[in-house]
Amino acid sequence: MSVTKKRYAMTVDTRQCVGCKACVLSCKAENDVPDGFCRDWIVEDVRGEFPLLAAEIRSERCNHCSDAPCVKNCPTGASHVNEGGIVLVTHGKCSGCKACIAACPYDARFVHPKGYVDKCTFCLHRVQKGLKPGCVAVCPTGTLAFGDLNDSESDVSKNLRTRRWKVNHPESGAQPNLFFLL
Amino acid sequence: MTQSRREFIKIGAAGVAVAAAGTGLASNWWGLDPDVVHDPGTDGDKIVPTFCELCFWKCGVLAHVKNGRVTKIQGNPEHPLSNGRLCPRGTGGMGLLYDPDRLKRPLLRRKGKRGEQAFEEVSWEAALDFTAEKLELIRKTHGPEAVALFSHGYGGSFFKTLMAAYGSASIAAPSYAQCRGAREVGFQLTFGSSLGSPENLDLGNSRCITLIGSHLGENMHNTQVQDFAAAIAKGATVIAVDPRFSTAAGKAKYWLPIKPGTDIALLLAWMHVIVNEGLYDREYVDANTTGLAELRAHLEDKTPEWAFTETTIRPEVIVETARVIAGARPASLIHPGRHTSWYGDDTQRSRAVAILNALVGSWGRRGGFFIPASMGAPKIALPAPATKPRPAPDTPKGVSFPFADETLAHGLRDASIPGTAAYDVKGWIVYGTNLIQALPEPAKTIQAIQELELLVAVDVLPAEIVGWADVVLPECTYLERWDDVGVTPWREPFLAVRQPVVAPMHESKPGWWIAKQLATRLGHGDFFPYDDAGKMVEGRLAKAGYDVDAVKAKGLVRGKAVPVTTEDGLALSFATPSKKIEIYSKQMEAAGLAPLPVYTHHEEAGSGRFRLLYGRSPVHTFGRTTNNRFLGEVMKDNEVWLNAKIAKERGLANGQNVVLVNQDGVKSPPARLKATERMRPDCVYVVHGFGHTDPGLKFAKGRGIDDNALMSRSKIDPAMGGTGMNVNFVSVEKA
Amino acid sequence: MTPQFLETVTTRANAQIDPSLHVWGFEITIYLFLGGIVAGIFILAAALELVSGARPLSRFLRPVPFAALALLSVGMLALWLDLEHRLWAWRFYAVFRPTSPMSWGAWILWLVYPVGLAWGLGSLGSEERGVLRRWVPGVLRSAFEGILAFADKRRRSILVAAVLVGTSLGLYTGLLLGTMPSRLAWNSAVLGPLFLASGVSTGAATLLLLRLDDAERKTLVRWDAIAIGVELVLIVLLFLGWATSGEAGRFAAHSFLGGPYTAVFWSLVVVMGLLVPLAMEFLESRRHLRFVVIVPVLILAGGLALRWILLAAGQASSFRLLP
The missing domain is CATH 2.40.40.20 (Barwin-like endoglucanases)
Known part of the structure; x- marks a missing residue:
């Protein structure tokens, strides 16, 4: 019997997202994110000229890259790859040098007022309890799906098989795991 | 040469040593210095189900309480209005509960003019005594109807009971005349049923959704947005009619950037195409409606070309979208909107929306309007009021509005300016509605306030209206109180409870307690035959035969599903005078109003505006x-x-x-x-x-x-x- | 640069991240600047002695290793001040992370001090050693004598080591930035050599502020001119690299060609910091004119400006700002 390692990923359905920001606020409450900071956010792109316009709304966060520049650039080992490829920061190992912030192609990290670098964790503490990440659980439009790419029956695997998708800045070479369904 | 080779070997050896050490050093010291999955620790040691009041949709929530503090609020998966999911506001109950600006103690204006905010903190005893004395005085000198209640929110029910006891029918909410009223009347006249809140829309099954006067998605009513997104996921066509490229327009196949104020022209032109091309649901219309012939005649000159000159929407777009709307029938929903108080002909507009829905046969159909189911619990027996109160003086002298089926909030305001209405309003009780921002012509609101003998504000936060009050009664938030049993007609029947998650903060009190205290002081304690609203709720649930503890533990009880569309086996019926869908409204005709929707060309901005x-x-x-x-x-x-x-x-x-x-x-x-x-x-x-x-x-x-x-x-x-x-x-x- | 008819709105407004990244400020500029100078001093002063056939350096150059370590310590203080979690600085030395240039740097800094000390002690004359001996406590006396003996015996190896750690230090300050693929204006292998060359030049400028003998001065001026020449070539390569790397390179180059850093880069760094000093050094070698203060000051100002501009422009050149 071969045990495949998990590879957690998230899909964001840009067709369904209305940009309501419930994901942002749910994350802030779930993870006690300090005032003035966010771990996930909404980007709204509107292209065109009145009255020929097209919109794309994306719920964005750390991409938990398979080849994560933040982990490679961390001098202390605080930024590391945890279960299922989720990139985490061990608070007690972080000196706050900010090399990871500069290295991140998505500007997904920030300095927590307590001094360590903070970012989205894919709510691994919830995932380990069998729950969905906070943003996925709250999303009223069903825009967000979370799961294991190595499980062909997971929502994310199915979405990537059946839909057109893109990632942000594939040219960064970081191999992101946040997929936007088009 | 030899030296450099030796150096090279040395460097190589050092490299191997570093790599060897690295396997441990670069990771975790062989597990002695482990990586950590930090738990933010926001899970409650207690999780209390209740329903939300950040808006008025009443979604079921689960509030996490840790060490007596609410840490987060999540959707209740059992609740049919939230399905475990929440809108952004619903996640933010803590921001209201722990708002440092909350009204903390009763306030009394002992000196100065209204609006000068010269408040003094007083005891509840003093605030309630003052209020009751003033109310009694007004009742003696002007009659009880001279006191008006303005309310918004679920907790308002207790103050309505208070008003019934006191003897006034002057009860209004801006959510009628300043919001949904015209829509409700238009649908009531056409289908014999208004829509209420939450609206009976089966959006999730719609194949074509036409948003005209709705920016759903920005209007974030949880279940409706869930259904909207579900329909999009299933490939529904969205037609968004909006002068602004709304979020919904971004989802739409057709965005019609209409000139504001010309919706009726577009609606008539759509109907012109659908009727002329015979695209309407003939069977449904023949069986269920009256007045198609009159409509056909009425629409004759309402061509897409005519509508173009009014709406700026090109005729071929009007024709194409009309065919798309009709092509998806009966699962084609022309959204009735919610806030529809715009141009003074809004009932006509709402009628046009209703008639278009009738033509595609969406009422009572899957993907259209379902017929809501509901379940109740026996009301507590209350004494009969001593006398029947005079009707609310909510219109100017000699004016009446034939289809106003609720009291007009601005009308009660206007009646507070002496001599303008049937009789003067002298006192206001304002529960949870900021009239300063809710009623148009705010200067008139201030003028009316200065004429009052009493203004009581019951609120959680110092909204502007609170600053104008004589007495301020701080209510606790929805997370700190019982309210009456939550009855919400919906696709499936259910009952929900609002129960306290934490004890009231500061010296704030639940609405029921405040209302009961006032009623008792006014000699009507018998209208509140309980010392704890929780016991009253439990009593109602028990009387209806529900397992009270289970309802409290789950936050709700769900009933058996019943047919809500014809596809489920529902038989259609209409509570109109003709028992049919009234395309041609004889009621309107009798009232001297246009029996079929007419388009009015509204005043335009003019240059520079x-x-x-x-x-x-x-x-x-x-x-x-x-x-x-x-x-x-x-x-x-x-x-x-x-x-x-x-x-x-x-x-x-x-x-x-x-x-x-x-x-x-x-x-x-x-x-x-x-x-x-x-x-x-x-x-x-x-x-x-x-x-x-x-x-x-x-x-x-x-x-x-x-x-x-x-x-x-x-x-x-x-x-x-x-x-x-x-x-x-x-x-x-x-x- | 930005395509027309695109409106982007984001809810993110994280401090130091938005609207454009600014996590590293003057502390890191100072650190990179001083690190470069120290690298230059290590390379140049040690090489001077090596090429002079082990003839002792002139009086003012002999204590230079200690001065360099002092400068480096000021730089490291700045680096430490930049940390958000200062008490956790020791975490740098609990691991070695081979993929992290910053980890390499942290450990290289460890090497700089012992090499510098051994080099510096070996450079001292007998009189200065006599003074030091009086200060060293009794228990350390024999160790001190041992180090002195080692420093004398291995003088040549120590000088070679000084050149090597100096080179590592100089390269590392540039590589640290150059290995951040996400910062478009940093993402270039040229940055390491460029910072090294600039370090050599600013190190030379610092040494030229001292009273040197004529031979030393002549050699240093020549080496500095070479370093400046290399820097100019590397800057050309940097722009060439951007010119051939598509949209990302275009965006990176824009900061210096029309973007916000254009004026300061070309005036302060290229003209005043490189071309003018180079011309003056040329005049010095051909016409025997001496610009004792002006040339070093221009070079140092240019070197500081180079680091400040690259640090700021690089942080601002985020992928997310690409069209």
Whole structure:
């Protein structure tokens, strides 16, 4: 019997997202994110000229890259790859040098007022309890799906098989795991 | 040469040593220095189900309480209105509960004029005694009907009971004449049923959704947005009619950037195409409606070409969208909207929407309007009021609105200006509604307030209206109180409970307690035959035969599903005089109003001015939540949307501060300009609910602008008395 | 640069991240600047002695290793001040992370001090050693004598080591930035050599401020001119690299060609910091004119400006700002 390692990923359905920001606020409450900071956010792109316009709304966060520049650039080992490829920061190992912030192609990290670098964790503490990440659980439009790419029956695997998708800045070479369904 | 080779070997050896050490050193010291999955620790040691009051949709929530503090609020998976999911506001109950600006103790104005905010903190005893004495005095000198109740929110039920006991029928909510009223009347006249809240829309199964006067998605009613997204996922066609490229327009196959105020022309032209081309649901229309022939004649000259001149929507687009709408029938829903008080002919507009829905046969059909199911619990027996109160004086002398089926909030305000109505209103009890921002012509509201003998404000936060009160009674939030049993007609029957998650903070009290205390002092304690609203709720549930503990543990009880569409086996019936869908309304005719919707060409902005449009953000419930610092994390203020090219022509840059000046010279404070391609060139748009002025709202005060302050004009709907508010024009100037 | 008809709105407004990244400020500029100078001093002063055939350096050059370590310590203080979690600085030395240039740097700094000390002690004359002996406590006396003996015996190896650690230090300051693929204006292998060359030049400038003998001065001026020449070539290569790497390179180059850093880069760094000093050094070698203060000051100002501009422009050149 071969045990495949998990590879957690998230899909964001840009067709369904209305940009309501419930994901942002749910994350802030779930993870006690300090005032003035966010771990996930909404980007709204509107292209065109009145009255020929097209919109794309994306719920964005750390991409938990398979080849994560933040982990490679961390001098202390605080930024590391945890279960299922989720990139985490061990608070007690972080000196706050900010090399990871500069290295991140998505500007997904920030300095927590307590001094360590903070970012989205894919709510691994919830995932380990069998729950969905906070943003996925709250999303009223069903825009967000979370799961294991190595499980062909997971929502994310199915979405990537059946839909057109893109990632942000594939040219960064970081191999992101946040997929936007088009 | 030899030396350099030796050096090379040395370096190589050092490299191997580093690599060897690295396997441990570069990771975790062989597990002695482990990586950590930090748990933020926000899971409650107690999880209490209740239902939300950040807006009025009443979604079931689960509140996590840790060490006596609410840490987070999540959707209740069992609850049919939330399905475990929440809108952004619902996640932010903590921001209301722990708002440092909350009203903490009763306040009494002992000196100074109204509005000077010369309040004194007093005991509940003193505040209640003062209020009851004043109420008794008004009842003696002017009669009980001279006291009006304005209310918004689920807790208002107890104050309605108080009013019944006291003897007044002057009870109004701005959610009628300033919001949904015209829509309800239009549907009532056509289908014999209004829509209520939550609306009976089966959006999730629609194959074509036409949004006209709805920016669903920004209007963030949880279940409705869930269903909207589900329909999009299933490939439904969206037609968005909006002068602004709304979020929903971004999802739409067809965006029709209509000239504001011309919806009826478009609706008539759509019907013209559908009727002329025979695309309507013949079987349904023949079986269930009256007046098609009259409609056909009425529509003869309402051609797409005619509508183009009014709406600026090209005729071929009108024809194509009409065919798409009809092509998806009966799962084709022309959304009735919610807030529809715009131009003074809003009942006609609502009728046009209703008739179009009738033509595609969406009423009572899957993907259209379901017929809601509900379940109840026996009401507690109350004494009969001593006398039948006089009707509310909510219209000017000699004026009546034939189809006003609720009291007009602005009408009660106007009746407070002496000598204008059937009799004068002398006292206001204002429960949870900020009349300063809710009623158009705010100068009139201030004038009326200064004429009053008593103004009581029951609220959680110092909204502007609270600053004008004589006595302020601080209510606790929805997370700290019992309210009456939650009865919500919906696709499936259910009952929900609102129960306290934490004890009331500060000296705030639940609404039921405040109402009971006042009733007792006025000699009507028998209208509140309980010492604890929780016991009353439990009693009602037990009497209905439910397992009280289970209902409290789950937050609700669900009933058996019943047919809600014809596809489920429902038989259609209509509570109109003809027992049919009344395309041609004899009721309107009898009242001297147009029996078929007529288009009125409304006044236009004129050069240099823009029509002031307003709407909503998914993050806020008008001004009620703009002081919520948690929600403020994603939206702290509003912006003035203006067409990018117009802005450029006027030398206005995106992001700079501008002021709006209306046709009567009323000037707004500065607000950020959003110069955007997303707007028609003839109007501006702001999100309603910002621009607070009360110094007690320390977070919201001075952020953004209040559109209502610029509404020095409104246009009255002759059918139901609603106030059309899209009739104000502004110029945009550099701040 | 930005395509027309695109309106982007984001809810994110994280401090130091938005609207554009600014996590590293003057502390890191100072650290990179001083690190470069120290690298230059290590390379140049050690090489001077090596090429002079082990003839002792002139009086003012002999204590230079200690001065360099002092400068480096000021730089490291700045680096430490930049940390957000200062008490956790020791975490740098709990691991070695081979993929992290910053980890390499942290450990290289460890090497700089012992090499510098051994080099510096070996450079001292007998009189200065006599003074030091009086200060060393009794228990350390024999160790001190041992180090002195080692420093004398291995003088040549220590000088070679000084050149090597100096080179590592100089390269590392540039590689640290160059290995951040996400910062478009940093993402270049040229940055390491460029910072090394600039370090050599600023190190030379620092040494030229001292009173040197004529031979030393002549050699240093020549080496500095070479370093400046190399820097100019590397800057050309940097722009060539951007010119051939598509949209990302275009965006990176824009900061210096029309973007916000254009004026300061070309005036302060290229003209005043490189071309003018190079011309003056040329005049010095051909016409025997001496610019004792002006040339070093221009070079140092240019070197500081180079680091400040690259640090700021690089942080601002985020992928997310690409069209």
